[in-house]
Amino acid sequence: MSETSYGFDAARLRAARSAAGTSVARIAKAAGVSERAVSFYLAGTRAPRPAILPRLAAAVHATPADLCAVEHETLAHLRIYTGRTRAQMARTLGMAEETYRHLETTGERGRLARSRYDDREERWIPWQEWAAPLFAATAQRLDAAEQHTREQHRAERERRWQHLQQTAPDFAARIEELGRIGRALRER
Template identity: 70%
Template sequence: MSETEYGFDPAKLRAARDAAGASVARIARAAGVSERAVNLYLAGSRTPRPETLVQLAAAVDVAPADLCTVEHEVLAHLRVYTGRSRAAMAQALGMAEETYRQRETTGHRGRLSSSRYDHAQDRWIAWQEWAPPLFGITAERLLAAEQHTRENYSAEREERCRQLRERDPDRVAMIEELGRRLREQ
């Protein structure tokens, strides 16, 4: 399972535990972890793995996303909330792992994962129609997460470029000149 930062919030787990009236022992049994692990999650000393997050959420009767705090959901968050690795999510979506990795990282669909043919309905079905149930969410939430993923990717890319310009301006100038020459051809 990837080490995706997904915003686990121990305060939300404590609140959900209180609302459910669940003991540490009951949560531990239901989540398949030790009582010590649950206490570490509650204290914020440890972050549960994504598959454990799903089990903790079930133990206190909330959705995995309800135990997290993120400013904007991205595709990686939605995958983590299902408790799946990238490989497992790719398999569930019926696409190659690298195709899914690119989608989750950049937010861009690409030609191979934008739609799929449904033989039973004898028609092409768009991503926003067939993928949301596999994430357990609405199409609107999926499309918003894709948009935030694209925005994050663009911002990270711009920051890397800025850092490169500061570190090695001569190299950047050479690359830009090569690009200009190629466009002129």
Template identity: 75%
Template structure:
């Protein structure tokens, strides 16, 4: 599964458990983990893996997103809320794992994720229409997650670039010069 931080919130699990009126033992049996693990999740000292998050949500009668605090959902969040690994999500979407990883990291869809032809309906179907059910969300929520993924990627890229400029200004200047030279060559 993923090591992507996804905003698990122990307080929300405690509230959901209370609302469901269920015991630690019952949650442990439903999720297939030990009572100690459930206690650690409830205490906030351990974060469940995405597939366990799915089981915890089912055990307390809610959905995985309700057990998390996320300012802006990204594609990684949507995948994790389905309880899938990157490779499982890539298979579900019918693309190579590396292609999916790139999309989840940058928010940029390649050719494979633009539209698909549906033989049954004899028409092309847009990405949002065919992919949103696989993520278990609406097309609008998928669009918003893609946008937040792109913004997060660009912000992280800018932070790395700023660190490089501070740590090795000569190297940063050489990289900028190479980038300008490459852009000039592509224009020819």
């Protein structure tokens, strides 16, 4: 299971519990966890594992996203909201786990995450149309999550590059030089 921080918010769980008018015992039974675990979730001392999040949300008549506070949803968030591991999502999408890991961390789709031919409809189905239901999202929400994933990946890559330049300037300069050489060779 990915250890992706998915933004679980205990205050949102408490509000949903209050709105649902349900007890800790009923939430625990519906979610398949102990009452102690639910108490920890409500107190904010522990976040539920992603696999438990959908069951916990259903127990308080909410969606998994309702229990999370994130500024921008990424593909990891959409996956976690379904309660799937990376391996499970890869199987659901019909791709190798490493291919899916790349998609989820970079937001870049490879050949396997493009349109698919539907024999029954006799047409090509675009990625957003066939994949969105598997993420339990709309095509627009999936598209936005992909974009935010790409932006997050680029920002993290830039942050790491800045850190490398500060901590190992000679190494960073050598990497830049190798990049220039590679670009020159490709242009030949």
